[in-house]
Amino acid sequence: xxxxxxxxxxxxxxxxxxxxxxAASGNIFSIAFMGWYRQAPGKQRELVAHISSGSSxxxxxxxxxxxxxxxxxxxxxxxxxxxxxxPEDTAVYYCNALVGTTLRSYWGQGTQVTVxx
Numbered sequence: 001x002x003x004x005x006x007x008x009x010x011x012x013x014x015x016x017x018x019x020x021x022x023a024a025s026g027n028i029f030s031i032a033f034m035g036w037y038r039q040a041p042g043k044q045r046e047l048v049a050h051i052s053s054g055s056s057x058x059x060x061x062x063x064x065x066x067x068x069x070x071x072x073x074x075x076x077x078x079x080x081x082x083x084x085x086x087p088e089d090t091a092v093y094y095c096n097a098l099v100g101t102t103l104r105s106y107w108g109q110g111t112q113v114t115v116x117x
Contacts, residue, residue, distance in 0.1 A: 001026045001027055001106075002024055002025070002026040002027055002028065002030075002031065002097050002099050002106045003024070003025045003026050003106075004022055004023070004024055004095045004096075004097055004106055004107065004108035005022070005023050005025075005108060005109070006020060006021065006022050006093065006094070006095045006108040006109065006110065006111040007020070007021050007022075007023075007111065008020040008021050008111060009093060009111030009112045009113045010112075010113070010114070011114045011115075011116065012085055012113075012114070012115055012116070013115070013116050013117075014085060014086055014087055014115055014116065014117055015084060015085065016085050016115070017081070017082060017083045017084075017085065018082045018085065018113060019079055019080065019081050019082070020036065020079065020080040020082070020093055020095075020111060020113075021077055021078075021079055022034065022036070022077060022078045022079075022080075022095030022108055023075070023076060023077045024076045024077070024078070024097060025076065027099065027100075028076050030099045030100045031053065031097050031098070031099050032052065032053055032098050032099065032100070032103060033050050033051065033052050033053070033096075033097070033098040033103070034050065034051055034071060034078040034095070034096065034097050034098075035047060035048070035049060035050030035051065035069070035078075035095075035096045035097075035098075036048040036049050036050070036069065036078075036080045036093055036094070036095060036096070037093070037094045037096055038089075038091035038092065038093045038094070038113075039091055039092050039094070039110075040088075040090060040091040040092075043091075045094065046060065047060055048060055048063055048067065048080065048093070049063065049067055049068075049069040049080060050069065050096075051069045051070070051071055051078060055071065057069055062088075063082075063089075066082065066083050066084045066085075067080060067081065067082050067083070068080070068081040068083075069081075078095065080093070082113070085113075085115045086115060087115045087116065087117050088115075089113060089115050090113060090114050090115050091113060092110040092111065092112050092113075093110065093111050093112075093113050094107055094108055094109075094110045095107070095108035096108075
């Protein structure tokens with residue numbers, strides 16, 4: 001079992017920045033990937049970025065150059081630094097972990113990010 005707790009969401013004006021954090025606990029040594037997804041009202045949940053246990057990263061095209069995912073293994077925490085935010089980035093952001101050889105998926109509770117024009 002892995003538990004994920006997100007923090008750092010909020011309201012920001014367009015062009016601003018936010019940093020999301022996701023703290024993992026439980027069977028953390030089996031985590032293969034951690035990532036951030038988002039879901040806007042009326043839309044499907046989509047991948048924003050993920051990072052492997054070896055720190056390889058992957059980003060959605062819509063956030064490349066603006067968002068940075070990183071991890072602090074000592075704190076069992078993954079971060080999403082979001083710069084140059086746009087109103088279309090408004091969504092609930094969810095932390096995700098893929099665990100073990102079967103890549104079982106775990107989710108956090110989500111944190112709201114709202115970007116005003």
